[in-house]
Amino acid sequence: MADARQVGARVEELLGILQSKGGEATASAAEELVRLLLGLYGDGLSHIMAALRAEGAAGAAVLDRLLEDPLVESLLLLHDLHPLDVDTRIQRALDQVRPYLGSHAGGVTYLGVTEEGVAQLRLEGSCDGCASSTVTVQLAIKGAIEDAAPEVTEVVVEGVTAPPGPETLLQIGRRPPGADGQDGRPAAGAGDARWVTIPDIGPPSSRPVTAAVAGTRVLLCSVRGTLYAYRDECAACGISLAEGTLTLGELACPGCETRYDVRSAGRSLGDAAVHLDPLPLLSDSQGVRVAVTAPQEAISS
Numbered sequence: 001m002a003d004a005r006q007v008g009a010r011v012e013e014l015l016g017i018l019q020s021k022g023g024e025a026t027a028s029a030a031e032e033l034v035r036l037l038l039g040l041y042g043d044g045l046s047h048i049m050a051a052l053r054a055e056g057a058a059g060a061a062v063l064d065r066l067l068e069d070p071l072v073e074s075l076l077l078l079h080d081l082h083p084l085d086v087d088t089r090i091q092r093a094l095d096q097v098r099p100y101l102g103s104h105a106g107g108v109t110y111l112g113v114t115e116e117g118v119a120q121l122r123l124e125g126s127c128d129g130c131a132s133s134t135v136t137v138q139l140a141i142k143g144a145i146e147d148a149a150p151e152v153t154e155v156v157v158e159g160v161t162a163p164p165g166p167e168t169l170l171q172i173g174r175r176p177p178g179a180d181g182q183d184g185r186p187a188a189g190a191g192d193a194r195w196v197t198i199p200d201i202g203p204p205s206s207r208p209v210t211a212a213v214a215g216t217r218v219l220l221c222s223v224r225g226t227l228y229a230y231r232d233e234c235a236a237c238g239i240s241l242a243e244g245t246l247t248l249g250e251l252a253c254p255g256c257e258t259r260y261d262v263r264s265a266g267r268s269l270g271d272a273a274v275h276l277d278p279l280p281l282l283s284d285s286q287g288v289r290v291a292v293t294a295p296q297e298a299i300s301s
Helices: 004-021 023-054 057-067 070-078 086-105 131-148
Strands: 107-113 118-124 154-158 168-171 194-197 209-213 216-223 226-231 245-247 250-252 259-261 281-284 287-292
Touching (some): 057 070, 086 107, 086 131, 118 131, 226 281
Antiparallel strands (some): 107 118, 194 287, 209 216, 245 250, 281 287
């Protein structure tokens, strides 16, 4: 199932292609077609929302159930019809992402949104000196807020330690051991963990790619130019996700068809208690690396 905002981004890309290759007349016609369709669907959704509000408590209960569907919520956000205000949506997004940040997000305080649309947060208890925790927390928090509140122009997180060196973290970090009482394995980047270079996996692909890294099967997903790394195991049925389908950031298990949000720590889109096991991922002068617990050489799949 596609996310309405991601589809919107793709529509913008296609309009750009039409404008550059199809000429001004073609681009203008395409833009008008998109405006007409968006206006039609937006008006229809507005009428539905008005009808639900008119039903009082019964309508509110139906609306609550509808908001549990990511696609419906995306459409309401796209047309500025979401019934929850920006503060409530941001608080809810933070509550959803905290379990995947473990001890790094022990004290995330939401400070509000400024008149300029800047969402302000304060982070306490971050891992000082840990190259991965800094951008780990920033990436997860910013991604969650941008998804929940697209009207926000910027996300500022105070109290985050700057990472040493030129390394750039692309992937959120996995939770520490015991963070949710279900995983006794040591967290990546802790104890005997080590950054290991991933073998060449070729150019970005619309399909997930697997590699054996230091004895660990790693699943790599590319979403709009950003790589995300996870242990190659479905959290619901335990099989490999190598043959899964990746659509606009949604990864579907080839066996049980459980769907995961690759950009939000691999959380399941159907069950908040189910999520993939993310691995920290770095890109620097040494190539693309992931943090694993065994100091062996990377082996290509």
